[in-house]
Amino acid sequence: MLYILWFILGSVIGSFLNVLIYRLPRQEQFVRGGSICPKCNHVLKAKDLIPLLSFLFLKGKCRYCQKNISWQYPIIEFVTGVLFVFVAYYHQINMDFGDIMFWRNLIIVAGLIVVFMTDLKHFLLFDAVTWFLVIVAVISNFVLSVMSVSWQTSLWDFGLAGIAGALFFWLQHALSRGSWVGQGDIYLGLLMGLLLGPKNLMVALFFAYILGAIVSIILLLRKKKQLKSQVPFGVFLTLGTFIAMFWGQKILSWYLSLLS
Ligand SMILES: [Zn+2]
Numbered sequence: 001m002l003y004i005l006w007f008i009l010g011s012v013i014g015s016f017l018n019v020l021i022y023r024l025p026r027q028e029q030f031v032r033g034g035s036i037c038p039k040c041n042h043v044l045k046a047k048d049l050i051p052l053l054s055f056l057f058l059k060g061k062c063r064y065c066q067k068n069i070s071w072q073y074p075i076i077e078f079v080t081g082v083l084f085v086f087v088a089y090y091h092q093i094n095m096d097f098g099d100i101m102f103w104r105n106l107i108i109v110a111g112l113i114v115v116f117m118t119d120l121k122h123f124l125l126f127d128a129v130t131w132f133l134v135i136v137a138v139i140s141n142f143v144l145s146v147m148s149v150s151w152q153t154s155l156w157d158f159g160l161a162g163i164a165g166a167l168f169f170w171l172q173h174a175l176s177r178g179s180w181v182g183q184g185d186i187y188l189g190l191l192m193g194l195l196l197g198p199k200n201l202m203v204a205l206f207f208a209y210i211l212g213a214i215v216s217i218i219l220l221l222r223k224k225k226q227l228k229s230q231v232p233f234g235v236f237l238t239l240g241t242f243i244a245m246f247w248g249q250k251i252l253s254w255y256l257s258l259l260s
Helices: 002-026 053-057 072-093 095-122 127-147 149-175 183-221 233-259
Strands: none
Touching (some): 002 127, 095 127, 095 233, 127 149, 127 183, 149 183, 183 233
């Protein structure tokens, strides 16, 4: 029953994320102004904006101009709903992480969806989004360190991991004069370190590069991309971060057990 509520909350947040994903690259103000149909500019009413249900009832067409509504909207709403259920379930079975960690993870997961989509669609990372998440990570690290002794000792580790993550991308940025990685990746590296700490940062980067390499090879083989063409690396960094956030510890202890 509770999971249904988390799914509904997730899909409502997902429809807000859709607004961000649509408006950030267009530099529209997202606080003011109602939603309009991008095809006919008709102002949408509340009944047109119910997450998932409006799309289903309208059979994927705008009520006013009958043109198709992008599948991106219901997909993001659905995925956000599923991920909120996942975070709730994860914290149910890992009780020791506490409420702060739970709310932090909900906000971070929502933010990562925006980073993933804007990079995938527009090759853009928005500093405002990344910095908002950096602030969330810093505040939650401090609150956790006040609440638990084990966090007190690791506060420095997380701070240093943030600096290491930023330096890692800054170095590539400087060496390539900005052609390999953009400035946005430096801030994303900072966020990853602050969120994950040193060990899980390595897990996240490992998966980001592996996934990035696999997808690039597939695209090259299918001749969709040339060697020089741009790859939205933020997409893989968000995936790596997501994996490390929830499974980093397990992956690390599995890997270490192989070595011993
Ligand atoms: Zn329309």
